[in-house]
Amino acid sequence: MKFDSLDFYREHASRYSNLSHEFTHSLYTDSSLTGLTGDMDLLKRIVKLAPGRRGLDAGCGAGARDVHLLNAWGYQAYGVDAVEENVSLAKSLHPEIADLIQVVDLREPLPFDDASFDFVTCNAVIQHMAPQTTEQTTLPELARVLAPDGVLQLMFKVGSGVVTVGDKAYGSQSVARTFQLYSEYRLLEVLKELGCTLVEASGKEELGGLMYFNDIKPMRHCVFWVRKSDSWSGSTRPTTTGAGRAKR
């Protein structure tokens, strides 16, 4: 079984952007924490956890809502996405961040220097990648571009194997979509090897640790933050080859 291709996003860029900007799909149900009600709770918290103001939204989606919001809040946030249509839509919707968004495939090395960002978000993206690519290229690259003490937010569909569900948000008929599921424990293991460890909640009301929720489909998601050690000296270079690295 093959998971969703990028063609889905090419075809539905405009619809995705509308849903995202209306926050239609950004509210969660069956959350494991009372303070976790939607995307905004995570965004507001990660900027507090981060040691500085430079951010990257990896797989920022059509319209790059969060890149736009972060910059409006005074952060210096960049966005990348593999789909040209998603990036062009973001540039036309939010011209003020046009220079901060670019087409980049997260299955390849990233065009940013080591330690470029204080925080990185990667929400609902690895569901479109083979676990081997995620483990050997994408996560090492996200860890590489994080500054020491920087925080990575990883959100994914939780489980094992590949699953197909009907999505009713893209037309009068339900569209069959296929996603790669991930084990939260395996991802944490890989990230630990890259010098990144789980950010635990420090109080009862605080977000942190392994957090779970359902989206509108509904599908079960896990999201967590990991912090990169400030004394990490290992290599996070990907083990696959890809496009040459350009400077930002």
Ligand SMILES: C[S@@+](CC[C@H](N)C(=O)[O-])C[C@H]1O[C@@H](n2cnc3c(N)ncnc32)[C@H](O)[C@@H]1O
């Ligand atoms: C479900 S959307 C999530 C968008 C955004 N992160 C959000 O939470 O709203 C998945 C996004 O991942 C992007 N994507 C999928 N595979 C990618 C890849 N290999 N490299 C970069 N972006 C990718 C898609 O183009 C799409 O915009």
